[in-house]
Amino acid sequence: MKEKIRQYIDDNKEELFKTIQEVVRIKSVVGNEQEMQAYMKKKYEELNLTVHEVEPDYDKLSSHEAFIDSGIPFKGRKNIIGIHKGERDGKSLTINGHVDVVSPEPSANWTMDPWGGEIIGNKLYGRGSADMKAGLISNWFALKTLIDLNYPIAGDIQLHSVIEEEAGGGGGTLACLEEGFLTDGYIATEPHNLNMTVSHAGILYFRVQVKGRTAHAGLAHEGVNAISKMMKVFSELDKLNEWRAKNVKFELYEKGSGQAVHLNLGVMKAGDWVSTVPGKATLEGRIGFIPGETRQSIKQLIHDTIMKAVEGDEWMKEHPPVLEWFGWATDPWYQDPVDPFVKLFQETAEDVMERQVNIIGRASGNDARFTQYYDKKGICFGPMGENMHGPDECVHLDSVVEVTNVLANYMIHWSESTSILEGKSARPIKQKA
Numbered sequence: 001m002k003e004k005i006r007q008y009i010d011d012n013k014e015e016l017f018k019t020i021q022e023v024v025r026i027k028s029v030v031g032n033e034q035e036m037q038a039y040m041k042k043k044y045e046e047l048n049l050t051v052h053e054v055e056p057d058y059d060k061l062s063s064h065e066a067f068i069d070s071g072i073p074f075k076g077r078k079n080i081i082g083i084h085k086g087e088r089d090g091k092s093l094t095i096n097g098h099v100d101v102v103s104p105e106p107s108a109n110w111t112m113d114p115w116g117g118e119i120i121g122n123k124l125y126g127r128g129s130a131d132m133k134a135g136l137i138s139n140w141f142a143l144k145t146l147i148d149l150n151y152p153i154a155g156d157i158q159l160h161s162v163i164e165e166e167a168g169g170g171g172g173t174l175a176c177l178e179e180g181f182l183t184d185g186y187i188a189t190e191p192h193n194l195n196m197t198v199s200h201a202g203i204l205y206f207r208v209q210v211k212g213r214t215a216h217a218g219l220a221h222e223g224v225n226a227i228s229k230m231m232k233v234f235s236e237l238d239k240l241n242e243w244r245a246k247n248v249k250f251e252l253y254e255k256g257s258g259q260a261v262h263l264n265l266g267v268m269k270a271g272d273w274v275s276t277v278p279g280k281a282t283l284e285g286r287i288g289f290i291p292g293e294t295r296q297s298i299k300q301l302i303h304d305t306i307m308k309a310v311e312g313d314e315w316m317k318e319h320p321p322v323l324e325w326f327g328w329a330t331d332p333w334y335q336d337p338v339d340p341f342v343k344l345f346q347e348t349a350e351d352v353m354e355r356q357v358n359i360i361g362r363a364s365g366n367d368a369r370f371t372q373y374y375d376k377k378g379i380c381f382g383p384m385g386e387n388m389h390g391p392d393e394c395v396h397l398d399s400v401v402e403v404t405n406v407l408a409n410y411m412i413h414w415s416e417s418t419s420i421l422e423g424k425s426a427r428p429i430k431q432k433a
């Protein structure tokens, strides 16, 4: 079967590439996913899948511990799910892809058209080409391959085409899982360079505000400079970052991202007039953390670090910095790498690609973390890409072909693995008819 699959994909790869080009040309910046979803719905219908549309329900989702509020209203923004019913008892599988992309601005920094989908040699260019429309279309094409080859897949295959991964995934993948679209295994084809990702860091965003006292620059000695005060806070947080970079270790993240944790101080705003002593300064940061650390312990750590900056400063003792947490707030995600779901995938990928496949973790988040709240197995595996979220993003087409091959083979191996791995059949739970 492996050779038949390879032959089919090879004979039809122009269709695979053309479809990726078509979807890259759809400007589906997060919040504007509808046109893409109409396209995906059509693609799923072409395969005679049972299609479900899931519009996120804010009231239902907002109380979930993993929910991240993107602030973008959900009305009219649907997730599309296509289900291929299994032929007999077998393990079920979800293959997930997000349709939203980040803005290409400033597009003047691109040498290629961000919405062109142009192919030069082995590279297909455009915003979202790698992250992650190539993966999304590979998912569809892998299933199409088995259907066209009349292969009777044992278990159910669900294709999830989701919104707002880039904004936290609360209305996307989480909404689909919360609606009961759960299977025995889950793969997101994020562009992780043909590595298997089984874990990512926890992430929290925070904001610090420091007060000063405004005064005319000619009477600056009567004012209190909020920028000077904030620099003390900045400096302590920066020291904490250096300390954590050296001392907080997690091998999987070092493998995937070079360093396990980062405390990035990304935004600082202060002052409004050169001739006025600034009365207010704001600093925003993002801190990553590893399994074993908790949201609560990290919040305490940031609080204590800021209070350390206040020590010995009379003004800041009287006007203490105000700390708040906003936006992204996620636990670390950790999928046991020796689970049969992971092991079998690695064996399949290595067999199909005829090379070693690494198991890694990453310092940045993705939707696979949501599986842990439903006690489900999940990994990421996807093509090689360059410049994700930057100018001249592109995906390597030979790797897209490899991913599609691996997925098609794994659909078979996983769904037929029941007796070998656990000796019992696991049917999807809570699945909608």
Ligand SMILES: [Zn+2]
Pocket: 098, 131, 132, 165, 190, 191
């Ligand atoms: Zn992505």
